[in-house]
Each structure stands twice: as C-alpha cells, then as structure tokens.
Amino acid sequence: MADICPEFLYTGGCITPACSLKHDGRFCAVCGVICTPPAKYSAHVKQKKHQAKLLTTTTASSTWLKCSICNVLVAHQGINWIQHITGASHCAIAAKHGLHQFILPLDAYLPNHYHCFICNRSIHVQYWWLHLASQMHLTLQVAATQRSMLEQAERDRQGITVSHEEKGVDFGLVSRSGSRRGVQAEVTAVSTDPSANVSIVRAEAFATGGSSGTCPFSATIVGGPCPMASGQAVCVRIMFRHSQRGQFSGRLELTLQDTSRRTFFIIRQLHAVVGTVSDHELLKADAPYARHRPTRWRDRTHVVEGTRPPALKAVKWVKKLENSEFPPGLQELLKNGSTRKVIGAIRGTFLPQTLTYTTHERYYRLLLWLEEHRLRKDLRMYDRADVQFTKEGGLYTLQVPGLAEKRPSVVIGDTIHAQNTNGNGHTHKGFVHDVRLQEIRVSFHSSFKVTGRYNVRFEHNRTPIKRQHQALLARSTSSRRLLFPGPQHAPLDRIVQSHEASLTLFNNQIANNANQLQAVKSILRLKEGAAPFIVFGPPGTGKTVTVVEAIRQILRREPNARILACAPSNSAADLLAQRLLSLTPTELLRCNAIFRSRMSLPDELVAYSTSKGNHFSIPPVSSLVTFKVIVSTCGHASFSYNVGMPHGHFTHIFVDEAGQGTEPEVLTAAIKTMATPSTRVILSGDPKQLGPVVRSSLARELGLGKSYLERLMDLPLYVKLVKNFRSHPAILNYPNERFYNGELEVCGSASTINAFLGSSQLPKRTFPIIFHAIAGENERESTSPSYFNIDEATEVVDYVKELLRDRSHPVRAHDIGVITPYFAQSRKIRKLLQKEKIDGVKVASVEEFQGQERRVIIISTVRTSRDLLSYDAKFSLGFVSNPRRFNVAVTRAQALLIVIGDAYVLSIDPMWRGFMNYVYLGGGWRGDDPSWDPKVPVRTEGDYAAEMQEAAAAEMDALMARLAEGEDLEGEANVDQAFQGEE
Template sequence: MVANVEQLCPQQLFAGGCSQPNCPLLHHARFCEICSIVCVPAHLWSSHVSGRQHRLRAAAGNSTLVLCPVCKIRLPGETTWLEHIASAAHQTAAQTARLSPSVCPRDPANPANNFCLVCRRSIPSSSWAAHLRAEGHQKAQRNALYKARFEQAERDRGGVSVAHEDGIDFGIVSVEEARRGPQKKITVSLSPGSQPVLITKVETFAGSTRKPSDFTASISAQRVKAGRPVDIIVRLTQKLRGRYDGRLEITFQDVSTQRSFVVIRQLRAVVGSSADHNLLRSAAPYVRRGRAPWDSGRAIVEGERPPTLDAVRWVKKLPPSLIPSTLAGILDTGSTREVVNQIRNQFLPANFDSSTHGQHFRVRLWVEEHRMAEDLRMYDIEGARFVQEGRLWTLPVPGLAEKRPSVVPGDTILAQMGGSDGRTNRGFVHFVNRDNIRVAFHSSFRGNARYNVRFEYNRTPIRRQHQALLAPSTSSQRLLFPAPGYEGLHQPISAAHAPVNLFNALISTNPAQLQAVKSIQHLREGSAPFIVFGPPGTGKTVTIVEAILQILHRQPDARILACAPSNSAADLIAQRLTDRLHSLELFRCNAVFRERLSLPEDLVAYSRYHEGLFRIPPLDVLLTYRVIVSTCGNASFAYNLGVPNGHFSHVFIDEAGQASEPEVLCAIKTIAAPTTRVILSGDPKQLGPVIRSSIARELGLGTSYLERLMDRLVYDSATGQGRSFVKLVKNFRSHNAILEYPNEQFYGGELEVCGSPATINSLIGSPALVNARWPVVFHYISGQDERESTSPSYFNIDEATEVLEYIKTLLNDERHPIRPEEIGVIAPYYAQVRKIRLLLRRENIEDVKVGSVEEFQGQERRVIIISTVRSTRDMLSYDAKFTLGFVSNPRRFNVGVTRAQALLVVIGDASVLSIDPLWRAFMNYIHSNGGWRGSAPTWDTTAAVNMGANYAEEMREAAAADMDALMARLDEGEDLEGQANMDRAFQEVE
C-alpha cells in the first residue's frame, strides 16, 4: 500500500492518463468513482470490478453526473467518467479538437469548475491544483485507499471460504430479542484439494480500532480441512437501542507454509423498532437535486399581476437596488476566500462609519440575495405540466406544504419550454394551495407542453432593507455608531427613584426589571438605543410590555411602534397589550399575504382583514393608533405610506438579536427623528439572524444590530449598566440543574434561579430520569444520520424512536402527570422534525410541539427533548463543521438547552458530539452528576476541556493510526515460520 497519497498522480487517477513527460509521481493505481476506491497496485482493479459490491453499485447507477469539456456532453448516470474518456468517441472528439483526451471532469452546474470525483465537490479551475494538495482532498483519497484494502481483506483466499462475504447483519433486533443475546453462525470451509489451515485467532473489534466491540465470537474447532467446515458463532451483546458495528478478524495459518493471513467480516446490528424503521425509512436514496436546463438569454414575456399587489397605494416606491453585474460576476467564480478578498478590495470602503455604513451593508445584502436566488435553484422543476383552469394555470409543487419552497401570492415563477420556443414566460402566483399553485401567464402562453420551471426570489423584503440603508437620517451617529456621551441616562435610576404604579405587580420584586422600566420612562432625547439585555427566561418581553404601558399612561401624546423579527414574537407583544388597550388604540399590522389562520384569534379584532387579504387603513386613521405592532421587515409600511418622520415617539424592537441590521433598520432609520427614543431587547448570546451566504456572514451580515452595538464602548459593563443598558438576571424558567451549565458558559454565572418550585421540581423522581433528584439526562445512542430522495436534510430513525419512548414514558407516568402540550421536541434538521411528527401521529399523540431551535426561541416547556441527529462511524473524516453541522453552534446550543423548565433530555451520539468542546464539557457535566444513560463515554470525562482544542483532529489522528496499524496487519500477515527459525542455526557452507 502507498504510504503517502501525495505519491499518486492525480492526472492518472481522474483524467485517465498522465500527459506530463517524466512525471515523478506513481501511476500504478486506478480509481473507481462508483465505489470511491483507489486500487493500488492497479492489478487489484480486475478483482475489484468483478466483486459483488462493485457490481451492485454499478447496477444501481451510482456514478456521478459530470460534464466532458471535450465532448460537451453531460454523462448519464450509468456511464462512468473513466469509461467515457477511454471510449473511441471521446478519443476521436479530442483528436478532432486537437486536445488531449486526458481531461478532468467538469461540474455540469458550473462548467468553469472542475469536479473532484473523490470529494464529490465542484472546484474552481483556478483552485484545482491547490485542491489536489489540500488536506481534505488528501484525506478523502487516503480513505479511498483504505476502502480498497478493506475490500481485499474481505475476500476469500488460499482456498479458504468464509460465509457472509457481505458481512454479518443481524438486521433490526427488538430490545426484548437483544436481551436474549441473538447469534449468527459463520461457516468456514476449504475448497477440495486445499491444504489444512489453522484458525489461530478469532477476535471482534469496534470499527478499525483494537477496542472491544458489541459482539463476541467463538469457534467449534481450530483446524479446517477440506470437507470438514468449522463454525464460528457471533453473538450480539448490546441491549440498548441503537446501531452497532464491529469487525470480525479471523487469523488463519497455512500449515504447510506457516504463513498467516487475515479474513475480515463486518458485523452490523440495529436494536430498535422494526415498525418505526419501516415507517420512517428513506423512500428513495438521497441524490443531490439537479438543476433544470435553462437558457438565460431568452426574452421574458410578462404574465398578469394579481390586483391585490396594488391594493395599497404607496406614497414612496421601493428602490430597485439591483445587484451590480460586476459583483454578481465575482460571486460566480473563485473560492470563498478569494471572493471575500475581491469584494473587500473592490466594493467596500476602507472605513466603516456613518458615511459608509449604507454601502457596506448594501454589498452584504447583495451577496446574501445572490445566495438566496441560487438556493432557490434546488427547487427547479424539470418537465412540468400545467393544467388550465379558466385564465389561471395550476402547477403541482413538491414540498409546497412544508414551505420548501415557500411561495405566497404575488411571487413569480419562470417557465421555459424546451427546443426553439425562444422565450421565457413569467407567471404571477395568484393562489397557493396545499400542494399546488395557480399562476397567471401572458395570454399567449401555451400550456400543452412540458416546461422547465424556476422560482424567482421575491425581492420586496430586501428592497425594503436597501431603502432603509439609503434613507437620509438626522440621527445616524447616535443610532449607528453611538459613543460615550450618547447614554440614555446621565446616572442609573435606583429602585427607590420615581415610584411607579405597575400594571404587572410582580415586576416590583425584580430590581433589574423595575430599573429597566423606569429607565425607559426617563430616556433623554438624542440618546443611543437603550438595550434591555435579557438572557433566557428573565422576562424581557414582560419588561418591554410594562414599559410600553407606562409610557402610554404617563405620556398621552406618545405614539409607539413595537416590532419583532417574526410574526409569532410580534403577536406575543400585541397579545400582552390587548388586556389594557382596545382596538382603536392598538393595531396589529400584518403583511398583505399573511395566512389568516396563522394570526391568533384574539388579535383578529386588532387587525384589518378583507376579501382574503390583510389591509392597512388610510393614513389619517393609521396616525390615530397609540401603538402599532409589526414585524421588523414589514415596518417599512410607515415610511412608504407617508407617516411623518418623528411621528413615533418610541420604537421598541423585541428579540432584536434575531434580525439582521438592515432588517431592524427598516423599523428605525426611515422614521426616527432626533426626538425618537429607540429601545432594543434581546440577547446576543442566543440565536442571531439567519444568513444563508457564508460570504455574507464573513463580511459581517450575521452580526446583529444588537450585538454590534453592545460591542461599543457606550455599552461597556463598567460604565453603561443602568445608563445605556440594563441586564436582567432573574431566571423564572429553569431548574438549577438545567440552567447551571449555560449560565456559566454564556453569562458568567450571573443568572439566579427564581422559577416556581412547583414547576421546576415537578418531575423530580420521574422514571425518565437516571438520577432521580437531578432532572437532566444525556442518552447516548449511536444511530445513523440519513437523507432521502432529493432532500439534503438529515434524519435519524434510532433517535426518533428514542424520542417517542421518552414521550410515552412521561405521558404514562401517573405520579408525575404532564400534558402533551407541556412537552417540546427540538431537532436541528427539518427531516427529523417530520419523522418525529409522523411517529407521534401514528401513536395518536397530539399537541407535542416538534420543531427547530428557531421555532422555540422565546418559548418554554416543562420538558424539552433534544434530538441532535448527527451520527457517523467514519472517524477519519470527523470535522466539527461537516460532521456536526447545525449542532456545532453555541447560540443554538444555548437556546436549545434553556427552553426546559423541569426536565431536559438530550439524545445523541456522544462520540460525535464530543468533537465540539462546548458539547464535550456539557456531557462531562451531566456524566459527573449521574445523568448519563447508554454506553460509557469514549473519552475521559474527568479531564478539563480546552475550549480551543481541535478534538476532531485528535480523533482523526487516532483513527488514522488505528487504520494504519490494521492495514499493516492485513498487508502480508505474519511470517510465523520465519519467527520460529530465528533460534535455528544456518547450515554451514563447505
């Protein structure tokens, strides 16, 4: 085996031959793209392609879709790249074009890029050489070498035949069966005429390591003769749910030659529910969704706009703010690092201040818009058929019910007919049903053909943000770059200062809340935004609502705009105000096309809904409301309708950390006068804005307005506390066992446990607990993350089953009664959310909320169960970013674990999670307090965790060392006869 993958010639491996004279690299290797295996030396190729596994994969059409730059064709799935470039047709095309036939494959979606068959990634041509040298590519290539060597070790040899060449699979074993210790028999036989062999060792190991596995093996005899087979009995010893993999190593010794060799068999078992696996298993293997063929040069024929798009008469029109073509061109080429550097050099001013703020953020928005438009391509529909219904055309849209893609009336789609039609039809969405949309095209549209369809990105929200960035402001300095001197108060207000009659009497028992409410009443004009820093469960929304009511009570002329990033958060503010305000004082301003059923019933009277759409009253009526509640993005209505600058005396933004800066500025910059007080509430340690573009995040769009401001000196904890911000510290939500770890990690231990004992202690002694007095559980389950069909989202059936079992245990516990609506399940991937919901529906369990971390921010449940989903046995490719994905995010972690009041259960693969220092320390915390369930941790839980350590690299290095040791054992076997002869004298030569 090659000791260093850098010795292999990539041109030989991926281009079918090397055109470089006197190339110093090794050429005796072949790459199988179907199996992702590198055969070294090349003579192993013939045995590989004749093997059963290769034939099965080839029959399934597992080759990667690539583009030949010589023949200008996309290869169909059943034709491999190396087969194509070796073909006579390719050789002839290359000769005709006077090109070398030895070329690398290209990415069909981006023909300027090469496609790496080993990494299965699109690589810019300019970065190709660097990619081949990169550590990630080298690791992938090394893994391909290991796979080939494993394959050889699984083959029979020396006349020995070991049953189960594809491995020993116990299938799905129920927990009850697992307790009985199921077993499988493996027969070892010799072909007629072969010399006897000895079985010198039969061992089972975990993966490629020498660590014990969850299987045992025993043999009936050691000597194997022709016609007298020997049986090996393999038993499963694991009784907990999960997936278990092992390796059976059988070491043989040829009696006549004294040479030894090893034959390997893989061991597999799933302990779990076969019914759950049958219900949740993939409908089809995951295949990356391809883009529909598209001709961007065609003229566009416009369809018919819905009349409702013009239902509101805007005084000010949104700016077009189209992305500059030069910027779009940069975003289409080069690596992330190259693109970021080009943008910084060509588009971003050197300084970041009030004069350049708009330009900086407009570029970031364009980058994000470009990414969002690209992401919509994954929903392209190829060969779609439309059905005419009157003047509208109906189109079925897969995934529409799950908002993948998300489509609302007024959105647009593009449709192209194949062939020489020569035009693109733009259709406007008039109606959205559960699984189809109804679209209006131009009257010339011919629907009796198949069309390729693209969804267009709705630019209205981002145009509102550009408008806010472009709008002139007399308050830019204090709003965008406040400095010392802009504090809202000259001195902090004490609890005894300025007594108030509280609407919510409980606030009087909380000094920080009371200070925040009083401070907001006394903010001076022209001050920096005042911040209510509210960690989890500290009542920041309660504080904001009390402050609003106090302002209205004390200042009859006050006009307030209260906003939040999401409809649910804005609804919550409005609902808490309805007890004190009637519908002539409070208006819940909704987006025109918001779904009516998503608005809480108690807010209907505070909204305007007519003929299937939400409406905005005339300007003169709008100005009479004392409080208007809106989302941040929709708050631009005030500016565009002509609400006078300074009309609102106060602007409140709740959950301000969840929105991007341009989104928040939609509610502030266009309408704030020097007299307008701005109040932000939120927690920069919790979820930030959702930004899809890694380039936009690198440029700073992922940093919220709240977080950026709090890094400024005016909010320094030593001088700003009580003057420019107040930090709430009493946690009214969680049991101390739940709160202690995030409190130490994110809040310096400042939070105080103040929850109702009747609530936070209500599940002490529950059968769901490991330590009956400590309501946090980590359940170690080694499952398998999967994807299906064209969805890139992950799910884990084994974890979904475990989630269901916990829910059933809780609901069946009469000593600790709990209602389904008091249980929440958090999963980081939508596919897992769907699978868990499916299990709950089967069991007729309703009202358990299952959703993402984002859906739970600002909410709480007596019980929170977290399914972390990600699980892999490929330790050689462990990477904190790609192995853990969304899970490896401190803010998501913080929000997830702090939603629970009385019980927190985390279900996951501890070995995978331990890559991340934050998770490793959390699991150490649980293990040390007796909350651990399942197999023992794979690391020392008493060792201090280094938050800057690269545990993924440590695990990869250990796995690579184990694999190298295994490969060394497999390569030749031990020469036992040579070892025995060491003590024998050589015959003297006369």
C-alpha cells in the same frame, strides 16, 4: 499514496514526460475506492456491491462533467469518466484535432473548474495543483485506498468461501426486547479447494464507528478452532446484544492459517438496528435523496409574464421601491474564485475600509447584495428538469419535492420561469400563488401549454431585500444618534435607581426584581434625541416581561402615545401581542405580512388582525393611526412608511429579541424611516443568544452576522437583567458559566423548577438533565436537503409518552417542547406524535422557541456519522455546532432538559463536550459511556476533530497492519505515510 500521479488516477493515463510519480492506481468514483494496482479495478467493477451502487447512482442525480474535446456532458457516476476518454469516439476526435486523449474532467456548470473525484469538489484550475497537495485531499486519498483494502479483505480467498459476502451480516431491525435478550446469526466458512490446507484459528467481533464500551457483537467458532478439509463447513455464531435503541455496526474478522503458518483474514461487516418496525415503516424516506444538479437554461429568450397573485394588489403602497440592482462588476466577481480571493477583492474594491456614519449605507448595502446572491444560488436547488404541470382552475400545479422547509424555499410572491425542453418557444414567467408541502400553484399567461414538458427555474421575490435597501437609503434627522451615538446622545441624564418614583405595576412579579424595575423606570425617563436604550437580558431574565410592562406604563402616562413593537420572527412578535391582550382590538393591531400562513397565527390574535379574502391585509392609513400599539415583525414593519403613515407618528419603537435580526432588517422596523428626534427607540435582547440568520458566508465574514444590538452594546448606559426566573439550577449552571460568567441568579418558583426532582425518569433523581447517547442514522428524502434521524425521533416520542404516563410527576402535552434543527426531523416527530394521538407538544426549530419556555424541553440533535473512513464528522455537525443556538436551546427548559444525540459526533465541539461532561459527571447520562475521559478539562479553543481523526487513524492503522500480514495483501496496502486528518 501521496505520490500517485493524479493525471493517471483521474484519466487512466499520463501526458507528463518523464513523470516521477507512481502510475499504479485507478479510482472508482461510484464506490470511493482507489484500486492498486490498476488490475484490481477490473475485479472491483464486477462485484455485486459495485453494480448495486452503480445502479443507484445512475438513477440518482450525477455530477456532470464536460469533455472539452467532444463538447459533451458525461455523468461520471453513471458513465465513468475514464470509460469516456478511453473510448473510440473520444480518441478519434482527439486524434483528428491533434490533441492528447487524456484530459482532466471539467465541471459542466462551473467554468474553468476541474472536478476532484476523491473530494467530490470542483476546483478552479488556478488552484488545482495546490488542492492536490492539500492535507484534506491527501487524507481522503489514503482513505480511498484503505477502503479498497477493506474491500479486498471482504473477498473470499485461498479456497475459502465465507457466507454473507454481498451485504455482510445484517441482523435487520431488532425489537427492544429481542436486543436485550440477544439475537443470533450464523456465518459459515467452507473449503472449496481440495488442495488447500487451511485452518480457521480465530473469530473476533469489533465495534466500529467510534463506539465506546463493550462491543455489542460477539463471535464464537462452533466446535472451536479447526482444520478445514475440502467441502467441510465451519460455523461461526454471531451474537448481538444491547439494551438501547439505535444503529450498531461492527466487523467480524476470521483469522485463518495455511500449512506454513502464514496468516490471512476474511472480513464480514456486521450491522443491527434496534427499534420498532412500525415506527421505521412510518418514518422511512418516501424516495432516496438525490443531489440536485443545475438544469440547462437558455438565456435571452422573450419572457411572457403571467398574472400576479391577488395579495400583491391588496395593499396600496405610496412609496416606490428602488430596484437596488447589483453594482457593475460585483456579480461577475462572485462567479469565480475561492472564498478567500473573493473576500480580498471585495475588501479592496467594493467595501469601505471602515464602518462609519458616512460609510454605513454603502457598507450594509454591499452585504445585502452578497446575501441576495447566496439566496439566489440556494433557490437553485428547487430548479427542475423535464417536468410537467397540471392545471387546477386558472392555476398550474407543479410537484416540488422538499418544498416549504423554510428559506431557502419557495414562498408566495416568488416567480417561476419555465422553458420548453424541446428548445423552442418563449420563457414563461409565472407567479407563485400557493405553496404546499410538496407542490406549488402558479399563474402563467394564457399561451402557456400544460401539455408540454419544461425546465423550470425559481427566482426569489426581491421586495424584502429592496425594503432593507430602502431603509439604508432613507434620509433621517435622527441617523447619527440611532447609528453612531456619542456621549451627547446618552439616553438618561443619570442612572435611575429601582427604588426611585414608585410605580403601580401591571405585573406584580416585577416588584421584587430591582433590575426589571430599573429598566421600566429608565424607559419612562428617556430623553428626546437619545441613543437607542438597550435592555440586555440573558435567558429567562424577563426581557419581554419588562418590555410589556414598559409599554403599558407608557400608555397609562401618555394617552397620546403611539407605539410600534417589533421582533425579528413571527413567533416572537406573536408573543409580544399575546402579552398585550389586555388592550382591545381597537387599541392593538397585530399587523401580519400579506403572505403569512393564516394557520400560523394563534387563535387569540385573529380578532387583532386584518384579513382580505384568504390573505392578511393592512388597514387604511386613517385606521392605522388610531391604534395605540401596532405589533409586527421587523421585516414587515416598513409598511408604516410605505403606506404613507405620518413621519414621526410613533412616539416609541420597541424591538424585542433585537439580537436576532441583521442591522438592515432591524432598521427596516421603521427605525430609520419613521423616527424623528422625539421618537424613543428601545432594544431588548442578548447577543449571546440567537443571532441573525445569514446564509452567505461572505456576508457573514464581512459583518452581516453582527446584529445592530451587538454593535451598540458598548454604550455606557444600559440595564442588564441577571435574575433568572425560568430554570432549575442544574439546567442553568452550564450556560451560566459558559456564556455569562456565572452572573445569573436562580429565582424561579420552587414548585415549577423542582417539578421533576425524584422522578423515575431521571438517571439521578436530584439532577433534572438527561443526555441520551444514541447512534442513529442521517437520512434525507428525495431532493430535500433537510436531515432526519428515525432512531432519535422514536426516542423523543418514547420520552414524551413516558412523561405523560408518569402520575407522580404530572405534566401536560402543552408543557413539553421539542427542539430540533432540521425541518424534516420536525415532520417525522410530529407524524409519530399524531400516530400516538398526542396533541399539544410543540415541535420546532430553536428559532421558533426564542423567548419561550416549557416545563420540559427535549432536544434532538439529529446529526451522526459512523464512517471512520469519511473523516467528515467535523462537518457533519452542521449548524448544531453553534454557540448561540445551543445557548437558546438548553435554556428554554424550566424543570427538565433531555438531549438526545450522537455523543461521539457532538464531542468534536468543545462546547458540546463540556456540556456532556457536565451531564455525565452530574449523573444524568443514559446510553453507552463517552468514548473520551469526561474528567479531563475541555480545551475551549478549536475542536477535537484532529484528535478523533488520530484515534480513528490508529484504529484503521491497526486493521491495515493485520490485513497486511497476509502475503496477498501486503503489496496492495501501498500506504507511504501515516494517516493524518486535517485540523
């Protein structure tokens, strides 16, 4: 397959004179198979499986290709590209202009890009031939041929007809009790050719998809091997038995022989799902996932603007924000070329060679533009074609599937542009007033016609980005000591010891913690004009406790102190405010962004916040200056500068979880705009935990993913907290060794961290960690890009129910936290909990759990992949494979940690493989055994994708070799090289 002609494969013909490549393949983009020889393609497209896939891909979104000869768009998943370019109309137009009919497919929305059907990627014409020679493309090309061979093996042949040809043997949804007992199905083989003289000699069942252990399927020929006379039916009994929930796939291979003892095979796929019918019915996708395609758009039309949301007018801003538009040439550069080429061009043209005091502003502003470019592209996924609005009062409502799943999403303050689909009229610019789960409400000009049908495009609100530019541009007398401090900016004259200068503590738990005492006393002794003071603390070591104690000590010692306390996320800022509730509402303000959801604010903080109508507001400056402590997110903290608070008003600026924000974001927290030489800046965090959320791979590669805290960590004076007061030793051991060189000391209360020892929930009563191996299914809903996994969701809720029922180790729902990386999975789990009338379990992403803890943490990793022929398991991990997220997730638990996931897929990542080895050897494993040897030391560099691909290739090669034994299949294999995966 390595030497098949790509022109012939993609266009059905070749225009290269004396082409030495093979011309014996046709690719079906609907099914992802290469049919060799091409005559097999005609038989393939007549199959029911192909017709069914064609129907679903036609109704779903398609990849639009452009024919440069006819100047039309072709949906290659619905109307095959080759059908178009071999059609009479296309051929006539090509002949008229003296052009060859066979042309490569152009991507309709990416100029100068060919579309590779096999890889489903668009490749710039400059790199097209390099792409065709790449290992990834060749690997997928071979896999497409092997799919065809499997398809051939699933067909009836030589006068033998086998039942279940269309869908294979599907046991459907089997109850847990039924799967333990075992359920049966029957496959019948019938000889329909009187002249055939064939015997069925063997029936075998194999597990597929990387399964380990005993195959859950078994096959038996009823009555044993026997000749098949004409019209005679032979029954093959299939048994499925397994004790665990999940998705199970297998393959039935029927071995048959003719009179000359030549062997051939007929294959049927096997599938079973173990679970609860009501749960699957409740959680199933409302509509199948359809990949979003760009809408057609007319540029340079007159724009009619609607009415801005009242919240935008609720605050009187006195500082003007610069537009900070993209520099000339950068936007154009980002439209074309590979990532590597663009990064090279950016480094050579736009980015300063080094990051210094004089280049800091230019360096980070460029990274912000790159991030904004990515944000704009991400928001394109919500663009809609041919939609209609409904009117509710003075606003217009639009259904937007998959909405409100965090950024990239549409939020209040964003704008929507609508163009009539008939190609006439203006562009209407509306403002988003309200965002719900699947819809938005917007305002348009009174000339907007609700009866029309529109193409819509979303644009993000640039204000947050512009505020970060503002912080970078601000001129400050403290810039050097805040950004690039030297020895002269040392925060202290000398290291303060924990036993010096006794304190009357507000939190007596600190009294026996030398590191926390040292940190608090150091903060109280900070010099004017000092560099930011850093409190570095791994999970559970009490960073926030230390910060809160320091704030309260400052207020006691300095009655005129004014403190701004920030954190990158609302949840972390809320936690800070909640721990300062000993202050009165006249002393403490929880300052919320105008567009924050009122429902997301904890009840106890309502009295400490300011509202106006249905949205949050900011008090006037005359009131703001009276608060002793103001708590805000980093992004919103620029309010102090923009409403005109006095420069240098804050004596202290604290940023908790500082490693979670980008440098421009943290500097927006009034550090750059409000700090004077007398302002003390204190950062607390851990660069090994969650880092900044950066959507642009370009910006991340060039440095935006490195936090302000991490960049300053080489300062000689900072306090490192090492006593962990949160977790049981078994829970802490792996992250302690993996991230902190074993420095953390277990100091948690025995009554808390040992709460589940001896529990019947544990596979090993002395080891409070469970890894539950389960093979579920990735699903997505409508146009939502977020994944969910029904099998894992039901397993999570089963664990919650069992824990709440266990009277010997009682736990409240509020003491259980569920962490999952996908918003869709969070919604499914909440829906199940609601069905079970369980209230109080927090279900959220790892970002929302940073700085928090629960007695029990359950993690659902979601991602799974059982298709060996796709060879994409390495990429299916998504951001599950992120060391910082892993570290935060597994260190939230105090007494019990439960991880539910697909061990086969997770084992690609060395960090996850090491963790699973630790749990397995510790006795905490539940489910099928690992498919690898847990006793073999883990290679920490790289990943195991290549190794797993080799194992998958060996399995496929063995199958292909068996299939090739038959005379009718030998020529169809046409595999010229060993099947190898990409590193």
